[in-house]
Amino acid sequence: xxxxxxxxxxxxxxxxxxxxxxxxxxxxxxxxxxxxxxxxxxxxxxxxxxxxxxxxxxxxxxxxxxxxxxxxxxxxxxxxxxxxxxxxxxxxxxxxxxxxxxxxxxxxxxxxxxxxxxxxxxxxxxxxxxxxxxxxxxxxxxxxxxxxxxxxxxxxxxxxxxxxxxxxxxxxxxxxxxxxxxxxxxxxxxxxxxxxxxxxxxxxxxxxxxxxx
Numbered sequence: 457x458x459x460x461x462x463x464x465x466x467x468x469x470x471x472x473x474x475x476x477x478x479x480x481x482x483x484x485x486x487x488x489x490x491x492x493x494x495x496x497x498x499x500x501x502x503x504x505x506x507x508x509x510x511x512x513x514x515x516x517x518x519x520x521x522x523x524x525x526x527x528x529x530x531x532x533x534x535x536x537x538x539x540x541x542x543x544x545x546x547x548x549x550x551x552x553x554x555x556x557x558x559x560x561x562x563x564x565x566x567x568x569x570x571x572x573x574x575x576x577x578x579x580x581x582x583x584x585x586x587x588x589x590x591x592x593x594x595x596x597x598x599x600x601x602x603x604x605x606x607x608x609x610x611x612x613x614x615x616x617x618x619x620x621x622x623x624x625x626x627x628x629x630x631x632x633x634x635x636x637x638x639x640x641x642x643x644x645x646x647x648x649x650x651x652x653x654x655x656x657x658x659x660x661x662x663x664x665x666x667x668x669x
Contacts, residue, residue, distance in 0.1 A: 564611055565655055572661060616652035618645045618663040627652060629662040636668030644668050
């Protein structure tokens, strides 16, 4: 066999040993797909930190606002309680002060009422002494009587002016009515049977009088 024939035989043997899978892959076309590539959005680290800070700020702001509203409600409630308590205390203070004043003014009322008949007796005794003409005894008893009247006056006792005054049912008690001697005496007190007295402005004994009619 010549050299040329050997070379040709080798070429034919190499062609027979070619990988059939490679030839099949070359002959099959690529399959078409309908998938669209998704574009991925990448968040930068700065954007993520900013969003987190914004969320935290909103949450903190909402919490602070809620806490402020709660504090306002508590303040309004406490202020209302304080005003009510202060008003009650002020009313109690005024009422107590008035009761003390009234008690002080009328504490000796019963005692002074019991002394009034003694004043009446003193006045009758003085009138009798004037009639008898005993000047020495009259001056001494008058001095004692005036001291007693001044002491009672300091305690708030005052005599009700009745003689020749208009009849007043708030201060006078009419025992009887007689014809008035003059026209302008009608409705007026013509005589005082028993003196009346006030204690710190309060009538403790009405003046017993005779009224003209």
